[in-house]
Amino acid sequence: MAEILLKAQSISKSFVGVQALKDVSFSIKRGEIHCLAGENGSGKSTLIKVISGVYTPDSGHIEFDGHQYSKITPIEAINHGIQVIYQDFSIFPNLTVMENLALNTELAANRRFANWKRIRQIAEEALSKINVKINLDAYVGSLTVAEKQIIAISRALMFNTKLIIMDEPTTALTKKEVRNLFSIILQLKERGIATLFVSHKLNEVFEISENFTILRSGELVATGSTKDLDDRKFSYYMTGRTFEPRRFIPTDITPKPIFEADRVGIPGSFSDVSFSLHGGQIIGITGLLDSGRTELALSMFGMKPIKEGEYRVHGKAVAVKSPKDAIEHQIGYVPEDRLSEGLFLSQPIGDNIVITELDTLTKRFGVVDQKKRGDEVTRWVKNLAIATPNPDNACQTLSGGNQQRVVLAKWLANNPRVLILNGPTVGVDIGSKHDIHTILQELAKEGMGIIIITDDLPEVVENCSEILVMKSGKIVATLAAEEADEQKILSYML
Amino acid sequence: MNVDGRSLLKKLTRRNEFYVFLVLLALCLLIEIRSGQFFSPNNLVDIASAMIVPGLFAIGAFLVIISGGIDVSFPALASLTMYATTKMLLDANYQGGATLPIAIALVIGALLGAFNGLFIGYFKLPTLIVTLGTSSVFKGLMQGALNSKQLTIIPPGMRKWGTTALFIARNPVSGLTSRMYITLIAFLVVLALVFVMLRFTMFGRGIYAIGGSEVSAHRAGFNVIRTKVIMYVLVGMIASLAGIIRASMMQQAHPTNMLGMEMNIIAGVVLGGTAITGGRGTLTGCMLGTLLIVIVENSMILLGIPTSWRSVFTGVLIIVGTGVSAYQMIVMNRTKRVRRPKKGVKA
Numbered sequence: 110m111a112e113i114l115l116k117a118q119s120i121s122k123s124f125v126g127v128q129a130l131k132d133v134s135f136s137i138k139r140g141e142i143h144c145l146a147g148e149n150g151s152g153k154s155t156l157i158k159v160i161s162g163v164y165t166p167d168s169g170h171i172e173f174d175g176h177q178y179s180k181i182t183p184i185e186a187i188n189h190g191i192q193v194i195y196q197d198f199s200i201f202p203n204l205t206v207m208e209n210l211a212l213n214t215e216l217a218a219n220r221r222f223a224n225w226k227r228i229r230q231i232a233e234e235a236l237s238k239i240n241v242k243i244n245l246d247a248y249v250g251s252l253t254v255a256e257k258q259i260i261a262i263s264r265a266l267m268f269n270t271k272l273i274i275m276d277e278p279t280t281a282l283t284k285k286e287v288r289n290l291f292s293i294i295l296q297l298k299e300r301g302i303a304t305l306f307v308s309h310k311l312n313e314v315f316e317i318s319e320n321f322t323i324l325r326s327g328e329l330v331a332t333g334s335t336k337d338l339d340d341r342k343f344s345y346y347m348t349g350r351t352f353e354p355r356r357f358i359p360t361d362i363t364p365k366p367i368f369e370a371d372r373v374g375i376p377g378s379f380s381d382v383s384f385s386l387h388g389g390q391i392i393g394i395t396g397l398l399d400s401g402r403t404e405l406a407l408s409m410f411g412m413k414p415i416k417e418g419e420y421r422v423h424g425k426a427v428a429v430k431s432p433k434d435a436i437e438h439q440i441g442y443v444p445e446d447r448l449s450e451g452l453f454l455s456q457p458i459g460d461n462i463v464i465t466e467l468d469t470l471t472k473r474f475g476v477v478d479q480k481k482r483g484d485e486v487t488r489w490v491k492n493l494a495i496a497t498p499n500p501d502n503a504c505q506t507l508s509g510g511n512q513q514r515v516v517l518a519k520w521l522a523n524n525p526r527v528l529i530l531n532g533p534t535v536g537v538d539i540g541s542k543h544d545i546h547t548i549l550q551e552l553a554k555e556g557m558g559i560i561i562i563t564d565d566l567p568e569v570v571e572n573c574s575e576i577l578v579m580k581s582g583k584i585v586a587t588l589a590a591e592e593a594d595e596q597k598i599l600s601y602m603l
Numbered sequence: 604m605n606v607d608g609r610s611l612l613k614k615l616t617r618r619n620e621f622y623v624f625l626v627l628l629a630l631c632l633l634i635e636i637r638s639g640q641f642f643s644p645n646n647l648v649d650i651a652s653a654m655i656v657p658g659l660f661a662i663g664a665f666l667v668i669i670s671g672g673i674d675v676s677f678p679a680l681a682s683l684t685m686y687a688t689t690k691m692l693l694d695a696n697y698q699g700g701a702t703l704p705i706a707i708a709l710v711i712g713a714l715l716g717a718f719n720g721l722f723i724g725y726f727k728l729p730t731l732i733v734t735l736g737t738s739s740v741f742k743g744l745m746q747g748a749l750n751s752k753q754l755t756i757i758p759p760g761m762r763k764w765g766t767t768a769l770f771i772a773r774n775p776v777s778g779l780t781s782r783m784y785i786t787l788i789a790f791l792v793v794l795a796l797v798f799v800m801l802r803f804t805m806f807g808r809g810i811y812a813i814g815g816s817e818v819s820a821h822r823a824g825f826n827v828i829r830t831k832v833i834m835y836v837l838v839g840m841i842a843s844l845a846g847i848i849r850a851s852m853m854q855q856a857h858p859t860n861m862l863g864m865e866m867n868i869i870a871g872v873v874l875g876g877t878a879i880t881g882g883r884g885t886l887t888g889c890m891l892g893t894l895l896i897v898i899v900e901n902s903m904i905l906l907g908i909p910t911s912w913r914s915v916f917t918g919v920l921i922i923v924g925t926g927v928s929a930y931q932m933i934v935m936n937r938t939k940r941v942r943r944p945k946k947g948v949k950a
Contacts, residue, residue: 184824199822201815203882204808212812215805216824223803 114139114303115272119169120159129155132169133329135322137272140301142294144318144335146309148347148538149508152327153307157274160305161193162186174271187217190271194278198261202250207232209249209260214267235263239293255286262293266302273297274305279313283398291317309538311343325349348540356590357550359574363388365424367558368440368527370409373418378404379582380417384575386527386558391549393573394562396602401582403445406531406562410442411435422527436465441525443516445532445562452504452516459486459500461515465523489518493548510541517548528552529560534568546572564602566595578602619876620888622927627895634898638905644772645781646905652783653901654894655790655852656861659845660868661893662797662886663838668872669801670834671814671881672730675869676719676738678861680839681846683741684711686751688847689856692758701764701851708847709840715741716839720832742862751858757850765851786848793841798886810834814881867917871896874924895920 116136122129130152137143147153158164160171162181170179173189181189200209210232215223232245241259249257258278265273279287294304294317308314314321315335322332323346331346345351366385374380379401386392396402407413409420411429419426422438429435435442452461463470463485470485472478486500493514497507504515513533520528533549534542549572553559563569569576576593578586578601586601615621635641660677667674688708697703715737722733745751768782801807809830812820821827850856875892877884899916903909908916 195822197816197818199816199819201812201819201882203815203878204811208808212808213823220805223805223808225803 112139113137113172114141114174115160115305116172117156117160117169118172120156120166120171121168122155122159122164122166129327130159130166130324131327133324133327134169135329135332137303137305137320139271140298140303141320142298142304142306142318144314144321145305145307145324146314146321146343146347147324148309148540149510150326151324153324154276155327156324157193157276157305157307160186161191161274187268190269191274192265192268192270192272193274194258194261194265194276196276196280198257200249200257200260202248204249205245206243206247206249206252206260207245210235210245210264210267213264217268231267235267238266239263239296253286254281255283255289258282258290259293266297270302272303272305274307276307277309278306279308279310287313309347311340311539314338314343323347344539347538348543350540350543352539352543356570357391357553357572357574358590359389359391360554361389361556363556366421367423369421369424371418371421373405373408373415373420374582375404375408375413375416378413379579382418382579382584384577384584384587386560388526388556388558389553390575391553391559391561391573393569393576394560394579395564395566395569395576395598396579397564399581400579400602402562402564402579403531405579406442406445406529406560409435409529409560410440412442436523439524439526441465441520441523441528443513443520443528443530443533445535452512454505455503457501458490458495458497458504458507458515459483461504462486462489462500462518462522465519485522489522493518493521494544508538508541510537510545513537513541513545514548517545521552525557527558527560529562531562532565533561533563534565535563542568566598569593569598570595618888620885620891623875623888623891623895623924626924627891627898630895630898630902634902634905637907640774640905641902643774643776645774645779646902648772648781648783650894650898650901651787652781652852654897655784655786656845656849657864657868657871657893657897658790658890659793659841659848660864661872661889662793663841663845664865664868665872665877665884665886665889666797666801666810666834666838667730668869668877668879669814669881669884670810670831671817672723673869673879674719674730674734674838675865676734676741677838677842677845677868678864679738679741679745680712680715680719681842681849682858682861683745683749684708684715684843685846685850685861686745686749686754686856686858687711689754689757689761689850690749692761693754693756697758697760699758700760702760704758704761704851705844705847708843712839712841712843712846713836714839716836716842717832719839720835723835724828724831745858753858754856757854757856761847761851762854765848765854784852786852789844789848793844794886794890797841801886806830806833811882814883816882867896867900868893870917870921870925874921892924895924 113136118134120130120133133156145153145156155164159166162183162185165180170177171181173191207229211228214231215228229245236243239259239262243256243259249260278290282290297304306318318335320333321335321338323330325347341351367388369385370383373382382405384392394402394405404413408415409429411431411434414430420429421427427438429438463482467477470478470481490497490500495511495514495518504512507515534545537545549559561569561573570593574590576588576598577584578598580602588597631641640646663677664674685708688704688711691707692704719733719737722728723730765784765786767785769785769787770783771780772783773780801810809820809825812823812825813827813830817827846861849861871893872889873879874895875884875888875890877889896917899920900913903913903916
């Protein structure tokens with residue numbers, strides 16, 4: 110199995126003056142599971158596109174399966190056995206599973222007519238390759254992300270595939286689904302199919318891959334066996350920075366709680382939840398996805414009003430029936446899915462930042478004071494170090510970490526006393542994650558009360574002074590930071 | 604996976620066509636109860652005749668919507684083709700049968716459709732913008748270059764084709780008669796061909812695929828540009844056929860008579876469960892939706908409602924019809940959201 114399948118030799122590629130890849134060389138053996146890591150913008154996607162023939166490298170060449178190419182078209186790459194599973198899976202949500210599985214094969218065979226019997230056969234064959242069962246007549250749009258991914262993978266296997274490239278395949282998967290995916294990848298390995306696995310999640314790199322390659326700013330910084338890698342090295346290779354693991358220790362806690370929950374509940378979601386948050390504190394609420402943690406977060410911001418118990422702000426009972434109520438009580442909420450709930454992606458960064466405080470930026474007759482708006486935008490872009498050449502650019506031009514900062518800025522601009530963050534660093538790379546944690550800790554030091562809702566346990570342990578563990582809608586444990594570690598939290602969660 | 608009666612019903616109730624069919628049935632029964640005339644042979648024949656031109660237009664509009672676009676130029680395209688063909692043949696004092704006029708119309712329609720397809724396929728412009736533009740261009744050509752005015756005479760071959768009856772239906776009570784025209788066959792043939800094309804050719808599946816995700820279609824190996832251009836050519840041909848049928852059946856070429864039909868046609872298609880965002884919908888639903896609009900437009904009189912109220916009813920129907928499917932979507936999304944968390948933990 111030691112035979113080299115893919116060898117990239119001194120690949121360089123630039124786009125209008127930006128050097129996306131500089132002299133990158135690495136290799137993958139037959140049946141190897143190789144992880145390609147790097148932060149956003151490090152050149153991972155460009156490298157994948159060079160291997161799969163979408164881009165032609167400026168210099169260097171690719172050797173695949175014993176042949177050498179300096180130029181290859183996407184179709185040739187497929188014919189040689191290279192398949193890419195894109196993040197959007199290239200599926201048709203409006204068509205059935207059967208058709209999604211068979212269309213590529215039918216097109217490759219240059220068919221003119223759709224024979225539904227044959228299409229069914231092809232689909233059955235495709236799914237049998239990885240021993241999974243999915244209803245062939247279901248519409249793909251109604252499936253879970255994991256099922257869509259399985260469709261994309263089994264479809265790819267119909268082409269005498271030797272190398273499967275998966276672009277961040279675990280981003281939207283649950284832990285159990287990630288397990289399934291990994292077992293599929295191991296199955297492929299047994300059949301001699303190599304996997305190039307793109308990820309920036311440390312635990313995944315360690316768990317699944319035999320070898321790794323890490324890119325930073327278009328350059329190869331490290332490649333080798335995963336055995337020689339550890340947390341600190343990984344973070345360093347990824348970011349070029351070293352991070353001291355440090356726990357947040359609150360200072361200046363306000364004597365009285367600024368926000369309290371007294372036996373609050375929503376029937377069917379959670380019940381009997383009580384806690385109190387002092388200014389200067391960061392509280393962590395953790396639990397599995399169905400533990401009720403998200404519903405609890407939404408109820409604090411009035412998106413799912415509570416039916417039992419009461420919330421108190423500065424000791425006074427308040428009715429939080431809508432986000433507007435919450436904002437009036439100076440509660441801010443950073444949602445889990447920032448793309449769909451927290452940002453207007455196609456709108457300028459600046460507008461996204463000031464939207465919650467428009468009321469205070471208007472002159473007479475509701476006209477926005479452009480100068481005041483400009484100052485405010487500049488202040489936040491600077492304070493939170495949002496990396497953009499121009500705040501008038503659309504939000505979607507930013508990387509995940511920077512988008513998350515815009516969401517933060519939006520809520521901070523509104524001067525909240527209580528800030529609730531639901532999964533503040535989901536899908537954010539290591540460097541930005543660290544920066545966001547630093548920002549949150551500083552905010553707490555300035556007196557804000559912060560609640561982080563997350564299942565990222567290191568995040569909880571590192572940032573929170575008090576940890577509430579939820580299970581089936583109830584708080585099953587309240588741990589002080591000193592007595593908490595990941596194993597202990599996990600034992601309460603499960 | 605045994606499909607018993609219950610799951611069949613469940614399957615049916617999930618389909619939009621089922622509801623359109625129920626509404627259609629309810630409307631028919633209501634008219635029948637009020638007037639006793641709905642299921643009379645002559646009324647049914649009248650409705651079938653009234654369905655021919657809108658039905659053809661709807662097939663074209665349906666194809667475009669499935670591919671993810673929206674076409675508002677087909678009435679103008681049909682008018683221009685119809686008018687140009689009729690005028691050309693009148694000027695040449697053509698005395699032959701209907702084959703030549705139909706052939707000429709199809710050729711002109713294909714060219715005008717290709718014009719749409721060129722902008723939409725090659726230059727990747729939004730279909731609504733392009734067809735709004737070409738619609739204006741087609742109207743302008745007709746009025747400017749061809750100096751259009753109502754032609755009260757059409758070539759005899761066209762007239763004969765448009766007025767020949769397959770059979771004549773007689774109302775046993777009132778003695779009124781209605782003719783079922785042979786042009787119905789043209790409509791049914793197109794319907795069957797498009798059905799087969801969408802279901803059993805890779806070209807047809809390509810239209811659905813493009814409507815679902817253009818990027819995925821391209822990556823899967825569909826020639827997206829070619830598929831679109833050919834589709835717009837076909838749509839142009841279908842619309843022209845409708846135009847020439849309209850002129851033949853009316854026995855005159857009226858240049859502006861078809862203009863403005865686009866909204867009701869598109870409404871009918873959407874009413875039949877075709878997703879306005881593309882990729883989803885069936886020809887059956889499309890036809891049911893169109894039939895619903897046609898019946899409302901033609902049968903209000905049987906209910907004793909003045910025809911001036913027609914557009915109000917059509918409007919209400921559109922809002923309620925599309926509202927129901929939009930509501931279904933919301934409910935579907937909501938249940939999906941609640942269901943999803945049970946699958947496990949987010950990594």
